Amino acid sequence: xxxxxxxxPEYREVRSRVTFEELCRSPELCAEVTLQPIDRFGLDAAILxxxxxxxxxxxxxxxxxxxxxxxxxxxRTASEVDGLRWGRAADHLDYVYQAVxxxxxxxxxxxxxxxxxxxxxxxxxxxxxxxxxxxxxHTKAMAFTEPALFGRMLERITTLLVEYLAGQVAAGADALxxxxxxxxxxxxxxxxxxxxxxxxxxxxxxxxxxxxxxLFVRGxxxxxxxxAELDADVVGVDWxxxxxxAIEVVGPRRVVQGNLDPLxxxxxxxxxxxxxxxxxxxxxxxxxxxxxxxxxxSRHTDPAMVQHLVDVVHxx
Amino acid sequence: xxxxxxxxPEYREVRSRVTFEELCRSPELCAEVTLQPIDRFGLDAAILxxxxxxxxxxxxxxxxxxxxxxxxxxxRTASEVDGLRWGRAADHLDYVYQAVxxxxxxxxxxxxxxxxxxxxxxxxxxxxxxxxxxxxxHTKAMAFTEPALFGRMLERITTLLVEYLAGQVAAGADALxxxxxxxxxxxxxxxxxxxxxxxxxxxxxxxxxxxxxxLFVRGxxxxxxxxAELDADVVGVDWxxxxxxAIEVVGPRRVVQGNLDPLxxxxxxxxxxxxxxxxxxxxxxxxxxxxxxxxxxSRHTDPAMVQHLVDVVHxx
Numbered sequence: 001x002x003x004x005x006x007x008x009p010e011y012r013e014v015r016s017r018v019t020f021e022e023l024c025r026s027p028e029l030c031a032e033v034t035l036q037p038i039d040r041f042g043l044d045a046a047i048l049x050x051x052x053x054x055x056x057x058x059x060x061x062x063x064x065x066x067x068x069x070x071x072x073x074x075x076r077t078a079s080e081v082d083g084l085r086w087g088r089a090a091d092h093l094d095y096v097y098q099a100v101x102x103x104x105x106x107x108x109x110x111x112x113x114x115x116x117x118x119x120x121x122x123x124x125x126x127x128x129x130x131x132x133x134x135x136x137x138h139t140k141a142m143a144f145t146e147p148a149l150f151g152r153m154l155e156r157i158t159t160l161l162v163e164y165l166a167g168q169v170a171a172g173a174d175a176l177x178x179x180x181x182x183x184x185x186x187x188x189x190x191x192x193x194x195x196x197x198x199x200x201x202x203x204x205x206x207x208x209x210x211x212x213x214x215l216f217v218r219g220x221x222x223x224x225x226x227x228a229e230l231d232a233d234v235v236g237v238d239w240x241x242x243x244x245x246a247i248e249v250v251g252p253r254r255v256v257q258g259n260l261d262p263l264x265x266x267x268x269x270x271x272x273x274x275x276x277x278x279x280x281x282x283x284x285x286x287x288x289x290x291x292x293x294x295x296x297x298s299r300h301t302d303p304a305m306v307q308h309l310v311d312v313v314h315x316x
Numbered sequence: 317x318x319x320x321x322x323x324x325p326e327y328r329e330v331r332s333r334v335t336f337e338e339l340c341r342s343p344e345l346c347a348e349v350t351l352q353p354i355d356r357f358g359l360d361a362a363i364l365x366x367x368x369x370x371x372x373x374x375x376x377x378x379x380x381x382x383x384x385x386x387x388x389x390x391x392r393t394a395s396e397v398d399g400l401r402w403g404r405a406a407d408h409l410d411y412v413y414q415a416v417x418x419x420x421x422x423x424x425x426x427x428x429x430x431x432x433x434x435x436x437x438x439x440x441x442x443x444x445x446x447x448x449x450x451x452x453x454h455t456k457a458m459a460f461t462e463p464a465l466f467g468r469m470l471e472r473i474t475t476l477l478v479e480y481l482a483g484q485v486a487a488g489a490d491a492l493x494x495x496x497x498x499x500x501x502x503x504x505x506x507x508x509x510x511x512x513x514x515x516x517x518x519x520x521x522x523x524x525x526x527x528x529x530x531l532f533v534r535g536x537x538x539x540x541x542x543x544a545e546l547d548a549d550v551v552g553v554d555w556x557x558x559x560x561x562a563i564e565v566v567g568p569r570r571v572v573q574g575n576l577d578p579l580x581x582x583x584x585x586x587x588x589x590x591x592x593x594x595x596x597x598x599x600x601x602x603x604x605x606x607x608x609x610x611x612x613x614s615r616h617t618d619p620a621m622v623q624h625l626v627d628v629v630h631x632x
Contacts, residue, residue: 144582
């Protein structure tokens with residue numbers, strides 16, 4: 001998950017000076033906010049500060065953040081899909097690669113840096129819907145009525161994402177996380193038909209990059225089994241399923257990541273302690289376990305509670 | 317699920333004359349729109365047209381629909397909870413019981429009528445959040461930081477819901493459906509601690525009413541096992557899990573209801589046919605299966621596709 005954010009006063013200070021878009025496009029500021037939680041909490045890895053939708057820049061799809069992402073010209077027809085700037089698109093994301101380099105310089109080997117991207121369907125959905133969505137009506141209508149067009153769109157996005165992740169690794173990313181934030185938009189059978197093949201290709205084509213790949217499919221425990229079929233090194237687990245049950249699903253030979261409900265951090269410290277220790281205990285049944293939140297952190301979180309969580313996990 | 321709605325021109329015609337609140341408070345208009353899909357499609361049961369939030373009327377919590385529900389004065393503190401009009405609250409919902417009677421008169425025995433309510437936590441969440449929510453931060457913060465207060469609130473809501481459902485049965489409802497629309501807000505362990513006991517009490521105290529109870533817990537297949545622990549006659553299944561897998565979870569001795577993704581109806585008729593037939597086939601492994609959508613119907617649905625679905629299911 002994104003580690004920096006509005007719950008940190010030092011992040012809000014940076015954001016008081018620049019817009020979210022300016023922040024994402026400034027390698028030095030990205031590095032500054034990427035390191036804020038590392039400096040503050042003593043975390044074991046840093047995740048690049050960026051946004052999954054910067055790839056829209058690369059293909060000529062304008063997106064605004066106010067703060068929800070908004071795509072003024074949704075992409076839904078064959079001519080709209082084919083008219084995008086697909087050729088060598090990842091070359092237009094040099095500011096992200098520069099941000100990776102700036103992070104690596106600033107980290108100076110203290111902890112590894114995780115690069116990331118959105119999964120093909122999650123990424124596509126913002127283009128098709130014109131922003132975030134609750135029901136994903138346009139995305140699913142496109143998959144159901146024009147499966148070949150939907151497939152071509154995801155195919156092209158996947159190619160872009162492979163190049164984009166390769167660029168992050170070339171710039172120094174030590175691991176990669178793929179965020180399928182909205183996979184639960186599709187019923188399991190439909191996910192397998194329309195979405196999983198592209199995600200599989202993304203994982204398979206990123207394996208030769210030689211860094212660990214973390215695959216996080218969020219929002220429907222029924223999709224965890226499909227995520228576990230892919231060749232990612234780590235399976236991320238959100239908080240919709242208990243860690244012990246998740247390990248049953250993915251098998252004891254997988255490395256898992258997760259899975260504390262981030263809103264637990266709004267509760268008392270004793271609750272945070274108990275839940276974190278229970279997750280650590282359950283995680284011991286897996287081959288290895290990277291403790292993490294099971295979704296993004298709430299902006300209402302007290303940073304002191306995050307420190308408490310880090311201390312509990314490090315002491316467990 | 318609600319059968320009437322904006323996808324039907326005859327419903328939009330009614331709504332062009334009255335607000336949503338006026339419609340919910342008019343027994344005759346409720347009966348009119350309740351019967352619209354029955355007259356049009358030849359469905360096998362009718363579900364009362366109403367809203368789960370009419371119970372807020374009874375306890376003196378104003379709610380507006382524009383169209384999303386909005387509670388101007390959220391209920392979060394002990395004094396706010398205790399200050400509501402809990403005593404004999406269900407007596408204030410006579411217009412709903414009148415709507416049930418009007419539906420029964422209009423149906424004249426053609427098909428059974430299903431009454432309904434929201435589950436305790438789903439109902440409470442709108443009061444606590446002040447409307448719909450994505451993260452349910454206030455609801456969960458209340459459960460985590462003040463579990464006794466959260467429990468007292470759900471306890472009181474449950475008492476109201478038992479009386480409310482009894483009123484619907486006394487007025488003629490032939491079956492009852494309990495909608496846990498937002499149970500997935502809680503991780504499974506938290507759901508079991510903070511939510512399930514109240515849902516269990518609601519089911520147990522409604523059993524003596526002598527009509528079948530359908531329990532629908534939506535949004536997280538991990539909660540299906542908990543739903544199946546309760547003594548409801550029918551377990552509703554949303555579309556986040558395949559019907560065959562759902563029957564594995566709830567066991568072959570349960571009656572199941574569901575579970576077509578309603579956005580399938582935006583696809584071509586062949587897709588609707590194939591998916592409906594697959595669900596019917598999978599449902600044969602259960603003790604009995606009530607075919608239904610796995611969530612509410614989209615307003616972009618072509619009524620002709622609903623008719624196609626009804627015909628496919630009746631022919632399967």
